[in-house]
Structures are given as structure tokens and as C-alpha cells.
Amino acid sequence: MDHFLYRNGHLHAEEVPLSDIAAAVGTPFYCYSAATLTRHYTLFKDALNPLPNLVCFAIKSLSNVAVLKLLGDLGAGMDVVSGGEYLRARAAGVPGDRIVFSGVGKTREEMRLALEGGIRQFNLESEPEMRALSEVAASMGVIAPVTVRVNPDVDAKTHAKIATGKSENKFGIPISRAAEVYAEIARLPGLKVVGIDVHIGSQLTELEPFEQAFRKVADLTETLRAQGHMITRLDLGGGLGIPYTRSNEAPPLPTDYGAMIKRTLGHLGCEIEIEPGRLISGNSGVLVSKVIYVKNGEGRDFLILDAAMNDLVRPSMYDAHHDIVPVIEPPPASPSRAYDVVGPVCETGDTFAKGRDLPLMADDDLVAFRSAGAYGAVMASEYNTRPLVPEVLVKGDQFAVIRRRPSFDEMIARDSIPEWL
Numbered sequence: 001m002d003h004f005l006y007r008n009g010h011l012h013a014e015e016v017p018l019s020d021i022a023a024a025v026g027t028p029f030y031c032y033s034a035a036t037l038t039r040h041y042t043l044f045k046d047a048l049n050p051l052p053n054l055v056c057f058a059i060k061s062l063s064n065v066a067v068l069k070l071l072g073d074l075g076a077g078m079d080v081v082s083g084g085e086y087l088r089a090r091a092a093g094v095p096g097d098r099i100v101f102s103g104v105g106k107t108r109e110e111m112r113l114a115l116e117g118g119i120r121q122f123n124l125e126s127e128p129e130m131r132a133l134s135e136v137a138a139s140m141g142v143i144a145p146v147t148v149r150v151n152p153d154v155d156a157k158t159h160a161k162i163a164t165g166k167s168e169n170k171f172g173i174p175i176s177r178a179a180e181v182y183a184e185i186a187r188l189p190g191l192k193v194v195g196i197d198v199h200i201g202s203q204l205t206e207l208e209p210f211e212q213a214f215r216k217v218a219d220l221t222e223t224l225r226a227q228g229h230m231i232t233r234l235d236l237g238g239g240l241g242i243p244y245t246r247s248n249e250a251p252p253l254p255t256d257y258g259a260m261i262k263r264t265l266g267h268l269g270c271e272i273e274i275e276p277g278r279l280i281s282g283n284s285g286v287l288v289s290k291v292i293y294v295k296n297g298e299g300r301d302f303l304i305l306d307a308a309m310n311d312l313v314r315p316s317m318y319d320a321h322h323d324i325v326p327v328i329e330p331p332p333a334s335p336s337r338a339y340d341v342v343g344p345v346c347e348t349g350d351t352f353a354k355g356r357d358l359p360l361m362a363d364d365d366l367v368a369f370r371s372a373g374a375y376g377a378v379m380a381s382e383y384n385t386r387p388l389v390p391e392v393l394v395k396g397d398q399f400a401v402i403r404r405r406p407s408f409d410e411m412i413a414r415d416s417i418p419e420w421l
């Protein structure tokens, strides 16, 4: 459920008509709903209660500081995958002891930054990384709390680019070698084991792969405890999928996910950490764009929008589907037409949808891409020297620009011409 609904024939974000925002901010723009973000976070909290837990928002899915502040103020932790994301979380007022640091290639500088600023735990992904963190922590005279991300070798049954839990993926340490690695951590200075971490992929639409992975984590917990390690936290990663179409998809609900976690891991007495990204942010955002031209080609009609693949890359990168809806609700039984929905960027990959049924559209009409809150704005680029799309946050009847559109002068001024040229 989200808070983007038609009221009086106009698509609203909560109580604000999207066309009002378009008039004030210009198009294209991303718009997020505070009520939807809050609702999704709360669903996870409720699903895990009464187990001790921390819901760490995966901020790579949507990293605007205003959004992080909203979630942080509700008590959310944050899952970060870079020094930059760590600084964003801190800028949003999230304390270090609610931030977990994931990612396969943490640099020594990033480790130092997090140790200085305060960190809940590092999720280690390899032995070289483990040794580097030991050196950095020992040289600073501090102890780094760690988990090891184990790779459980399960098939997440999702898009190849976002599956991470098979042995051929670059992520984590094979679960079969975990005991050896934990033993080495126990010997190294500057490190302290606090738990186990696992994350098998993104946009999973079944619970079964999670359950397989979590059962392996439960067994590993018992093995490691028997070997004398203190396993008090289980970080289960993110990855729960969302419905991208209104009709047929029905991914598992956070309630079912929570019940399965309690069933498979509840007896271990661990604090449960989860790292949902997409399920909190995905349906909390839309991308609003304007039709520049309706172009009638041979046997095909094109809707040329002012948004492009650089603003929302998921369709061209992951073959992802986004529902596209007119901002002004068409009257019932109005005629429709199949459009190829494209952006103005100079490559054929700049296609959002082919043969998509939409009501008859005209130049300057507004459309909204649904489910664009996750992996939307954060993956945008300035390809074709197109300014990064602004972001707007709505709460009730209020809205505010939470990242403004840069001017062309600002964009061009970042380049410099060497004096020897």
C-alpha cells in the first residue's frame, strides 16, 4: 500500500496534487511520501517484535538525508556500504551505534572514518578485509565489532545482477569456511566477534530462499558457539521484493517474513538485524515526468518524455517494469493506445516501456512512474549533461524540495581546463 492515489481526478502524494509540485519545481522530479516510508518501516518493526531487533534501512536504495532523518527519528538503524553513506547517516543525526557497515571493498580510510565516528559493527566480506580492519583498529587502539558475511550458496531466484548468495558471486565467505575464519578473527588484535551476517540478493519474491539461508545461519550459530564465539546478533540482510505491477505479483509480506524469522531463528536468543532497502523506499516514491512530444512513427507511437535512462536506469539496466500512469486521471472508458515510452537520450537503451497501454496522451501531459523510490534517484547520472533530478518530500499537505536541481553553470563549473591547454 502507498499514498499515491487519485483524488478529484488528480494523482496526489498524500494530500498534495503532483501537478502542483510540477508547477513549483518543474519536471522531471522524484517525490517521496513520508507516510509510506513510515508505514513500511513500522511493518518491519511490528513483524519482528517481540524479538530484540534493529531494522537498518539500506540507504543505498534511497540516500537523501531528509529521508534518513525521517527514518532515523523513528528509531531505524542504517546499513551503509561506503564512507559517503556513513557520513550521510551521521548528517541525518543517526548515532554510530545504529549504523552497520556492509560492502565487499571497504577501504582502510573508510574503516578509520567509521571507527572514529562510532559504528555498531562491520560486516566483513573477505579475509584480506578482516586483516586490514584488524590493523586499522589495532593502530587506533580500539576494538572493531564484527560479523562475517557468510555466503550460504542458495539460489535467490532473482535477476542475475542482484543475486548475491550463490558461491559464484563475489560476496561473503563460503559458509563451509566460516569456522576457520571466525577462529582467525579470535586470534587477531583489534577485532571482536558479535554475530553472523547474510544477504542473498535483492527483489526476492519468495520466502523459501531466505528460509534456506537462515536455517544454515542457525546451524552455524550453534557450531560457532560450541567453539567459544559470542554470537549475539544475526544480521539477515535485506532483499524482500515489492510488487512492481498492480496486478499479478504478490511478494511475501513483512509479516510472513517476520514470522519465518521467528520460526527459524527465534530460539537462539540473538538480536535480529535486518537491512531492508527496496521494501521501505520502493513504493514510497514516484518519478514525475512531462511528455515533450507524442511522435507517431510507422506502426508505433512514441511518448517522448523529459525523463530519461540517466534519471531512472532500472528499465534499461535490469529490464525492470515500472507502472506508468497519467497524473490527470482519464475519464472511465476513455480510449487508450499502446505507446513506446522513451526518453530523449541518444541511445536505444533509453526506453522505459514498449507497447504500453496508456490513455491518449498529448504534449505537456504529466505522467508518474510508480515504485521509483528505490534505486531511482540514487542511481541517476548526468549523462547527456542532464541535471540530476530534484527530490521532493511530502508529508500530509506539506511538501519541500529536499534536493534541488543543479544549474547548468554549477554543473559545468565542476570541470576545469588545465593551464597548459
Ligand SMILES: *Cc1c(COP(=O)(O)O)cnc(C)c1O
Binding pocket: 058, 060, 061, 079, 102, 103, 199, 201, 202, 203, 237, 238, 239, 240, 275, 276, 277, 278, 279, 374
Ligand atoms: C543492497 C543491499 C541491501 C538492501 O537490499 P534491498 O533489496 O533493497 O532490500 C541490504 N544489505 C546489503 C548488504 C545490500 O548489499
